[in-house]
Amino acid sequence: MRKLLVNIDHVATIRNARGEGVPDPVEAAKVSERAGAAGIVFHLREDRRHIRDDDVYRLKETVQGLFDFEMAATDEMLKICTGIKADLATLVPESRQELTTEGGLNMKLLREDFRDRVLPWLHDEGVAVSLFIDPEKADIEIAAELGVEAVELHTGTYANATTSQAQTRELERLREAAILAHELGIRVNAGHGLNFENITPLLNTVPNLQDISIGHALIADALFNGLENTVRKMADVIAGKMSHNTGGQEAAG
Numbered sequence: 001m002r003k004l005l006v007n008i009d010h011v012a013t014i015r016n017a018r019g020e021g022v023p024d025p026v027e028a029a030k031v032s033e034r035a036g037a038a039g040i041v042f043h044l045r046e047d048r049r050h051i052r053d054d055d056v057y058r059l060k061e062t063v064q065g066l067f068d069f070e071m072a073a074t075d076e077m078l079k080i081c082t083g084i085k086a087d088l089a090t091l092v093p094e095s096r097q098e099l100t101t102e103g104g105l106n107m108k109l110l111r112e113d114f115r116d117r118v119l120p121w122l123h124d125e126g127v128a129v130s131l132f133i134d135p136e137k138a139d140i141e142i143a144a145e146l147g148v149e150a151v152e153l154h155t156g157t158y159a160n161a162t163t164s165q166a167q168t169r170e171l172e173r174l175r176e177a178a179i180l181a182h183e184l185g186i187r188v189n190a191g192h193g194l195n196f197e198n199i200t201p202l203l204n205t206v207p208n209l210q211d212i213s214i215g216h217a218l219i220a221d222a223l224f225n226g227l228e229n230t231v232r233k234m235a236d237v238i239a240g241k242m243s244h245n246t247g248g249q250e251a252a253g
């Protein structure tokens with residue numbers, strides 16, 4: 001069944017802007033789970049620009065559902081992630097200059113390092129692995145060959161598409177990728193750039209989706225509607241209990 005994972009990074013971004021303790025991302029995680037999120041995602045970046053180490057340890061004490069540790073595959077992060085026994089490590093590319101994660105992992109480049117260093121490290125400590133990848137056949141085949149539990153399909157290009165033709169083309173790429181990953185026995189997650197407007201066409205077009213990871217749009221909507229209302233509404237849309245009005249398209253059941 002499709003479920004919502006809430007990314008709470010931007011609650012920490014707001015907190016850090018004033019160097020004080022509020023708003024607390026751990027409180028946001030509690031509210032999100034109470035409102036129907038199936039788990040919490042956080043990205044501990046090398047530069048600690050939003051989530052910090054002590055947030056990770058406090059989240060571990062609090063989160064009841066999936067504890068999804070998004071990170072670059074550096075030795076430092078692998079140590080923290082396995083030390084804390086995350087449920088899932090979502091591996092992403094990371095560069096200091098970017099405002100947010102800008103694309104999927106380059107699996108052709110990373111294949112050997114992931115096979116020899118990263119995946120044994122995580123799997124030996126019982127941490128499941130998801131690879132954040134573009135909806136590309138070759139990357140999905142490498143993910144299958146590496147034996148990861150999940151892929152998270154990068155929906156950013158779809159979300160940023162400015163014409164309906166480009167949007168349709170991106171949805172088709174995501175659909176084909178989701179079918180292939182599912183056929184190869186990999187769990188299919190998705191995320192990046194999703195919001196109340198673009199979620200319904202995605203859900204209606206792309207089969208086999210499981211966990212949908214959303215951050216920025218939820219925190220933005222929550223400023224006006226309250227985090228609990230916002231998360232409950234998105235969790236219901238994703239679970240197919242409610243459709244969001246996007247020109248008459250109904251959320252798939």
Ligand code: PXP
Nearest residue numbers: 101132191192193213214215216
């Ligand atoms: N999934 C991954 C791998 C991400 O890096 C991000 C951004 O932190 C998200 C999902 C959530 O994206 P957004 O904040 O645009 O909803």
